Amino acid sequence: MAPTHDPQLLKGVLSLLLLRLLAERESYGYDIVQRLRALGLSDISEGSVYPALARLEREGRVQTRLVASRSGPARKYYRPTAAGTRALAEGTTSWLSLVAVVHPVLVRRPPDPPTSPEDT
Amino acid sequence: MATPHATLDRLRIERVVWTMDTRLQDLPRRSRIARRRELRDNLRAAAEDVGVGRAVDQLGDLRILAAGYLAAEYGELSRRPSWTAAAVTIFLVEAVMTLLDYATRAAFDAGITTTTPHATGTFHWTGVPYLISDGTFTYLDGTHTSDGGAWTPLVYVLMFAGAFTAGRMWRLISAWRRQRHQTPLAVAEAEKEKSGGRA
Numbered sequence: 001m002a003p004t005h006d007p008q009l010l011k012g013v014l015s016l017l018l019l020r021l022l023a024e025r026e027s028y029g030y031d032i033v034q035r036l037r038a039l040g041l042s043d044i045s046e047g048s049v050y051p052a053l054a055r056l057e058r059e060g061r062v063q064t065r066l067v068a069s070r071s072g073p074a075r076k077y078y079r080p081t082a083a084g085t086r087a088l089a090e091g092t093t094s095w096l097s098l099v100a101v102v103h104p105v106l107v108r109r110p111p112d113p114p115t116s117p118e119d120t
Numbered sequence: 121m122a123t124p125h126a127t128l129d130r131l132r133i134e135r136v137v138w139t140m141d142t143r144l145q146d147l148p149r150r151s152r153i154a155r156r157r158e159l160r161d162n163l164r165a166a167a168e169d170v171g172v173g174r175a176v177d178q179l180g181d182l183r184i185l186a187a188g189y190l191a192a193e194y195g196e197l198s199r200r201p202s203w204t205a206a207a208v209t210i211f212l213v214e215a216v217m218t219l220l221d222y223a224t225r226a227a228f229d230a231g232i233t234t235t236t237p238h239a240t241g242t243f244h245w246t247g248v249p250y251l252i253s254d255g256t257f258t259y260l261d262g263t264h265t266s267d268g269g270a271w272t273p274l275v276y277v278l279m280f281a282g283a284f285t286a287g288r289m290w291r292l293i294s295a296w297r298r299q300r301h302q303t304p305l306a307v308a309e310a311e312k313e314k315s316g317g318r319a
Contacts (some may be wrong), residue, residue: 029158030165033178047180050162051188054155058192069161076158 005041007048014052015061016095019080019088022062026079029053053078061087129172133163136176143186146201147193148296155189194291206287213279217251217271224248228257229264238262250274 255268
């Protein structure tokens, strides 16, 4: 089945989505994948979410804590740092301004296809 | 007691976890262990949800996942450390030095036995400047034993400096430094990892 969302487009905003979801509620890796799927990103790969979380952690935008789990070893929960919250605010502003420019263009009624002289 | 089915499921998860671990050899040890544990936990959570087979499938291509983790650690374009390149460099230096050692000893021996086929006595070999120290060849009726001729410290310096350079190991130093300045929560997590739990 073809993916319903362009992975390249998604890649650009995945960090923002992760920061936003984690700001709402701290989560562990698989939990956040499920939350993204529940939002409609049903084809999102865990293989793209886990490294994105690792990158956010390395950049100091999220911090982690281990929470004891009944099903096995302690579970690693992520939540945004102050830097992550700032990055989320800046990224959201930037995304919304981009959408404000791109969206009206893309939803315009497409022009009629050009006609060749033979058709007339 | 675990059922055979549960054991099989655990083995499938472990196979994925350790496959990933081998692909993440270039990460600093602590970071690799943390990734391994997290992946295992996420896979178990996913397996409870959708079954092991689907949980493993949902991870996608493990090579892509590993590349993602490496890019997360070192950046997309930066040259990453490579234990393989370092090992190959050490092996190459060993191989070249072994060949050089063999060739120069054989040449010295040929020089002696060509002029005196049934040589008897002790001969001093000067070795190879800077690389192989001098030695002594003791002949008895044309056959010899030898002492000395060890590789100099410079060879080992070259070997490890070459491995450090070829393997881009300075990247590991910066990663280790970064880990030393991690957030208090991450430090607590690392200490927890060190103090207990399974790897």
